[in-house]
Amino acid sequence: MNQDVKTTIREFIVENFLFGDTSVVFDDDDSLMENGILDSTGILELVAFLEKEYGIRIANEEILPENMDTLNNLHRFLEKKMKLEQAS
Amino acid sequence: MCGIAGIYPFHTSADSHHLKTTLEHMLATLYHRGPDEGGMLLDKNFAMGMTRLSIIDLSGGQQPISNEQGDMWVVFNGEIFNFVELRTLLQKAGHRFSTHTDTEVIIHAYEEFGLNFVDHLNGQFAIAIWDSRARQLILARDRVGIRPLFYTEHNGSMYFASEMKALATANRFPLEIDFRGLSQIFTFWVNLPPRTIFRDIHELPPGHLMTVSDKGIAQYPYWNYRFPTDGIFPIRSRKHARTILREQLLEATRLRLRADVPVGAYLSGGLDSSLISAIVKQYFNDKLETFSLAFHNPHYDERPYQEQMAKHLGTRHHVVEINENDIAELFPMAVWHAEKPLLRTAPAPLFALSRLVREHHIKVVLTGEGADEIFAGYNIFKEDKIRRFWAKAPESEWRPMVLAKLYPYILQEKGSVSPFWKQFFRRHLTETDHPFYSHLLRWENGMHFSRFLAPDARIALTLEDHIEELWNLIPYEYSRWHPLNKAQFLEAALFMNGYLLSSQGDRMMMGNSVEGRFPYLDHRLIDFAAQLHPDLKLHGLTGKFILRQAFPELLPPEILNRPKQPYRAPIASVFLSQHTPEIIRELLQEDALKRFGYFNPAAVARLTQKLLQNPVPSARDEMAITFIVSLQILHWQFIEHFQPAMTIDMNKFKIVQMNHKEETNAVF
Structure with a gap:
């Protein structure tokens, strides 16, 4: 896990939800929902992407704002998730 | 039902031959609104005309029609349903009638009451009166916007017409997209009248009169939705409300059956249209023909309910089944008639439905439009109520x-x-004092669409900027209305006028020369419903509560208690399949996107790619692709390849040439 996780997810978000619009500036701590970048269907698309990209399974109860609403949250969540997967 | 158009040159001495030719071109684009016959009034420095779909007084109703002296003339699109009663009233006041039309009632009512004539009309109309004595043109539009009317000023003249394409034809002046109007559609899903999607073309707002003379243009509101203030609701008793509603809805329906041709009805499978059909069948016409739209895709189909209702009523029932390919084929035609970008494909199937009506030689249909607005049927009203309830305890888990x-x-x-x-x-959540609390969440979603725009088509407008323009439409006492009434007003004034009655209503029907009539939108019924205590409309979370109570004997319980099913049609599968028509594919190509200049081709490519890969597309992505396709079509049809019909058969026209020297009017 490294800084690239955030870059990868950021690229996915810009590509998939902003359709390449780079004029929308969002920081690693900005809420994706409140800034209108993700809608609720978008969350499911994001989950599908993360599962495929990182080979993990995300349970419904893990789909929470504290895990997914900012790039930093996503980073932390994935880090934890990958460690668990390695341990098991 | 008809199309109307006219030209008023300010201060200039217009060449009469040129005026007539221009008017002829304008009327040619409105042929579909009135294929039966037409008429023109030509005065010095003024011309107006119409194309007619004959419904009342088939042989004697040709327009224009004048008063006794022949110095005031009217052309009009629509119906005055209380013309029988008004005629009697006006005859008593000494007016002499020479036809049996509702049209003639308008001109005598204007003579009698001046500009207040419009308060006496119960109907759906766009009216143009030429008062030659005062050299004044009067335009009027019905209260809620059932019939369209647009105008523009260009090269020192004022032009008006039922559809914008007729304005573009006049003098061949090129249309341009209004970027502020574009941004407005993202936000509210409609334009705020008088703004339209085309720069310098204006919609006469519903419930407004307009006068045009050498002094200039003036507009007067004569009606608006009004609700009780400060929670003082005159009607609180369920029994009382039910009694009046029964009377009023029967009366509104009875008046809307006035026609010298057969009247049919749409049957969607929901409560509103089922009730209207049941009332007609039970009280007025045992031989009713009903028409329904069925979808090949079961997700959108309501056929079982429609069939159940048709069987229950014993009507002669007709169905047209639509699939994705049909929608794709019809979509460009739907945009041509709607004359604005669309966020849904749903208008296209309705074009097929009115075609079915026409194929069965029916010219007039009743529908259930308006019930959801005036009796509160939509989810947005319930959502507003629940969020206000939740806002009182924001931390509550169960609210x-x-x-x-x-x-x-x-x-x-x-x-x-x-x-x-x-x-x-x-x-x-807790901003419950916000004047537009009910709609705020939806309006904020608009940002998403601007991501597809090319830099030149973007204008930096915030939601607050748009709301500032919205305030022009908000009645003075709005802030003192109940939250439900505020939300009802917003739905009716915005979405019902700008989309349901136009893009899904008048335009899709008139595209096949079919007239829609809407009993729930009788203004007396609207005024009555406004007096009801909110609990009689939204009772707990049951919408249209009093309507469900009013005629329980007429409907099977499954229809009566059916939750509201929004009318929708498929989208992504329509625009991005191998069957998608060539023209739509071409308009989504990079060179067309670049040439028209509205969209960023890379963003559009990403969107189509995403939609193709995603089996369950998100609602906002589907709205975005519909918006993109429809604006591309609109530009292609109205700007790059504008080719309206320019000729119309004048043999079926009544042409009135006013001749001031001899003070008589020669009628050819």
């Missing part, structure tokens, strides 16, 4: 769960609201 009654998909497996949905509905 937001009530929202799942409207949107079951927001629940997680374990039964609580998905945290992301909760976050969505929490935005502005």
Whole structure:
């Protein structure tokens, strides 16, 4: 896990939800929902992407704002998730 | 039902031959609105005319029609349903009639009451009166916007017409997209009258009169939705409300059956249209023909309910089944008639439905339009109520769960609201004093669409900027209305006028020369419903409560208690399949996108790619692709390849040439 996780997810978000619009500036701590970048269907698309990209399974109860609403949250969540997967 | 158009040159001495030719071109584009016959009034420095769909007084109703002296003339599109009663009233006042039309009633009412004539009309109309004594043109539009009317000023003249394409034809002046209007459509899903999607073309707002003379143009509101202030509702008793509603709806329906041709009805399978058909069958016409739209895709289909209702009523029932390819084929035609970008494909199937009506030689249909607005049937009213309830205890875990009654998909497996949905509905939760609380969440979603725009088509407008323009439409006492009434007003003044009655209503029907009539939109019924205590409309979470109570004997319980099913049609599968028509594919190509200049081709490519890969596309992505396709079509049809019909058969025209020297009017 490294800084690239955030870059990868950021690229996915810009590509998939902003359709390449780079004029929308969002920081690693900005809420994706409140800034209108993700809608609720978008969350499911994001989950599908993360599962495929990182080979993990995300349970419904893990789909929470504290895990997914900012790039930093996503980073932390994935880090934890990958460690668990390695341990098991 | 008809199309009307006219030209008023200010201060200039217009060449009469040129005026006539221009008017002829304008009327040619409105042929579909009135294929039966037509007429023109030509005065010195003024011309107006119409194309007619004959419904009342088939042989004697040709327009223009004048008063006794022949110095005031009218052309009009629509119906005055209380013309029988008005005629009697006006005859008593000494007016002499030479036809049996509703049209003639308008001109005598204007003579009698001046500009207040419009208060006496119960109908759906766009009217043009030429008062030659005063050299004044009067335009009037019905209260809620059932019939369209647009105008523009160009090269020192004022032009008006039922459709914008007729204005573009006059003098061949080129249309341009108004970027502010474009941004408005993202936000409110409609334009705020008088603004339209085309620069310098204006819509006469519903409930408004307009005068045009050498002094200039003036507009006067004569009607608006009005609700009781400060919670003082005159009608609180269920029994009382039910009695009046029964009387009023019967009366509104009875008046709307006045025609010298057969009147049919749409049957969607929902409560509103089923009730209208049942009333007609039970009280007025045992030989009713009904028409329904069925979808090949079962997800959108309501056929079982429609069939059940048709069987229950014993009507002669007709169905047209639509699939994705049909929608794709019809979509360009739907845009041509709607004359604005669309966020849904749903107008296209309605074009097929009116074609079915026409194929069965019916010219007039009743529909259930308006019931959801005036009796509060939409989810947005319930959502507003629930969020206000939740806002009183924002930390409550179970209050937001009530929202799942409207949107079951927001629940997680374990039964609580998905945290992301909760976050969505929490935005502005406690701002319950916001004047537009009910609609704020939807309006904020507009940002998404601007991401597809090319830099030159973007204008930096915030929601606040748009709301500032919206305030022009808001009645003075709005702030003192009940929250439900505020939300009802917004739905009726915005979405019903700008989309349901136009893009899904008048335009899709008139495209096949079919007239729609809407009993729920009788203004007396609207005024009555406004007096009702909110609990009689939205009772708990049951919408249209009093309407369900009013005629229980006429409907099977499954229809009576059916939850509202929004009318929708498929989208992504329509625009991005191998069967998608060539023209739509071409308009989505990079060179067309670049040439027209509205969209960023890379963003559009990403969107289509995403939609192709995603079996369950999100609603906002589907709206975005519909918007992109429809604006591309609009530009192609109205700007790059504008080719309206320019000739019309004048043999079926009544041409009135006013001749002031001899003070008589020669009628050819």
